[in-house]
Amino acid sequence: MTGTRHENSVYSLSESIRQAYKGAVDLILPYKCAVCGSVSDTDERFGEYSRLYEELYGVRSGLHICGKCLSSLNPLEESKRWFLCLSNPVENDPCPGLPLYMPFPYRGLVEKAVPEIKFGKKIELARLFGAILGSYIFSEGIRADLIVPVPLSEERLAERGFNQAYEIAFLVSKIAGIPLADGCLIRTRDTRRQSEIKDINRRAVNVRGAFDAGSNWDVEGLTVIVVDDVATTGATLHEAAKVLYKAGAAKVLCIAFAGNRTLKNAEPF
Numbered sequence: 001m002t003g004t005r006h007e008n009s010v011y012s013l014s015e016s017i018r019q020a021y022k023g024a025v026d027l028i029l030p031y032k033c034a035v036c037g038s039v040s041d042t043d044e045r046f047g048e049y050s051r052l053y054e055e056l057y058g059v060r061s062g063l064h065i066c067g068k069c070l071s072s073l074n075p076l077e078e079s080k081r082w083f084l085c086l087s088n089p090v091e092n093d094p095c096p097g098l099p100l101y102m103p104f105p106y107r108g109l110v111e112k113a114v115p116e117i118k119f120g121k122k123i124e125l126a127r128l129f130g131a132i133l134g135s136y137i138f139s140e141g142i143r144a145d146l147i148v149p150v151p152l153s154e155e156r157l158a159e160r161g162f163n164q165a166y167e168i169a170f171l172v173s174k175i176a177g178i179p180l181a182d183g184c185l186i187r188t189r190d191t192r193r194q195s196e197i198k199d200i201n202r203r204a205v206n207v208r209g210a211f212d213a214g215s216n217w218d219v220e221g222l223t224v225i226v227v228d229d230v231a232t233t234g235a236t237l238h239e240a241a242k243v244l245y246k247a248g249a250a251k252v253l254c255i256a257f258a259g260n261r262t263l264k265n266a267e268p269f
């Protein structure tokens, strides 16, 4: 830190005093791990990410994650990140074999972070997931014409303040270089939280007809990626993909950051 910003201000302090002051602030306000709440060290772990974050959002990232939580974020083996979108395939599926790319298991950091995003409203955790997912998609050579987040209902959006699928998709779009088409899918009605419904069939019914194609985008003949934070039965992503196919998309790939699945390989996209 060079600290020339406040050179002419009342905050002008010598570097040594500044360091001492910073140390005192650290003692008073220790960084808290956004995932487990424990006091985190202040090592700059996300150098590149911090720079990207500031560039994209115009503010510094305030995200801190402790080493223990970070070390519990482990991707699936490269050959095991592809799934059939529907965990329980259905008869007369209009898009059988729909692929789902999902690089992380729903364990460790992810399991703790997802409720923090949804109920603790920690938007920065969603953004970090987006950045990680984007780098996986880019490095695995997954390409598409458009990327579309699974939309939240107005009610849910108002309650949470952000759509985590959008936050993830935005970062994926920036890092993987795929244009973001927010509004390409719209939510036609509110649905119960999928996580509140245990039964697979009921989950499918819950999201049936929940989406429509937005009128501002034309997906005719395009390859489209639809993104959500987590996939369990795959019903939500499958429903979104159905709408995109119906709107004329040539190919749809579902992507989720994480999920709990036993292996059911889909064809790599």
Ligand SMILES: [Zn+2]
Residues within 6 Å of the ligand: 033, 034, 035, 036, 037, 038, 065, 066, 067, 068, 069, 070
């Ligand atoms: Zn932690």
